[in-house]
Amino acid sequence: MYNNTCVYCGIKIDNTNMDVDHYLPSSEFPYLAYCWENLLPTCKRCNQNSKSDFCPKSLTGKKIVENMLSEQFEHDFIYDKTYILTSIAKDDRLIEPTFDNPEEHLEFNPEFYFYESKTKIGEITLRKFFQHKKVTEEWEKLSQFIHALVLKIKDKQAVLETLKLYTELHGQEYVCFKFYEYWLTEQEEGRIDRISYIF
Ligand SMILES: [Zn+2]
Structure with missing residues (x-):
């Protein structure tokens, strides 16, 4: 289940x-x-x-x-x-x-690695779960990982398959695909090169 x-x-x-x-x-x-x-x-x-x-x-x-x-x-x-x-x-x-439905209460902001609340229930949930520095640090690393995938692998299908494998192993599917959509849009609009990470 x-x-x-x-x-x-x-x-x-x-x-x-x-x-x-x-x-x-x-x-x-x-x-x-x-x-x-x-x-x-x-x-x-x-x-x-x-x-x-x-x-x-x-x-x-x-x-x-x-x-x-x-x-x-x-x-x-x-x-x-x-x-x-x-x-x-x-x-x-x-x-x-x-x-x-969590999306009625929270909205994920992939640019700054945090959720915004839309309702009081969302606000209480945020206070309990997603205010930790460690959570934000993890999301920042995920974003960097997906940024590198989108930037370095030209074949979109290969990126998707890699991401699917990653989420099958580690989870966090929702957040990962939000980062993926974000970096894809940044690439399409010519902004993906603005940050370069060293791996
Ligand atoms: Zn948990």
């Missing part, structure tokens, strides 16, 4: 370096600890450093239980993803990658 990639940042993960993130944190919602729809496969950095135990303020202190537990435990709500995300948490939350 998740194509061996972290649902938040898109890097390749496997069973040895995968974490299972609780979108609604189990520290705040212990009765959702095993709720399938609340579980997301992530890399360790996203789960442990970025996302951590983020909880929407609108849900703090609320007791949410799964349907099968609703007769045994007192609760404010029975878990229903659509209802909780759209009617209770509304814009006070992170992007939920299996529910939201």
Whole structure:
């Protein structure tokens, strides 16, 4: 289902370096600890450093239980993803990658290696995930790599195949293809030579 990639940042993960993130944190919602729809496969950095135990303020202190537990435990709500995300948490939350379309909330800027937010949900997600210097440094290197591919390989099909192989190995498909589109446009408009990197 998740194509061996972290649902938040898109890097390749496997069973040895995968974490299972609780979108609604189990520290705040212990009765959702095993709720399938609340579980997301992530890399360790996203789960442990970025996302951590983020909880929407609108849900703090609320007791949410799964349907099968609703007769045994007192609760404010029975878990229903659509209802909780759209009617209770509304814009006070992170992007939920299996529910939201990230492009409605974020726009990637390949020139300066960052995302811009379009909505409050995008803004909160950015604050948690993409403000780290290390993320920007990684994207800068990716951009340089794709710049070199576009500049040095004349055959477009060969560039695409190389990029496809790269993303199959390392992930980050979305960001890589955004850089590719960007450098292709820069090439078509005669600006690709303005930076030269030494490899
Ligand atoms: Zn990640």
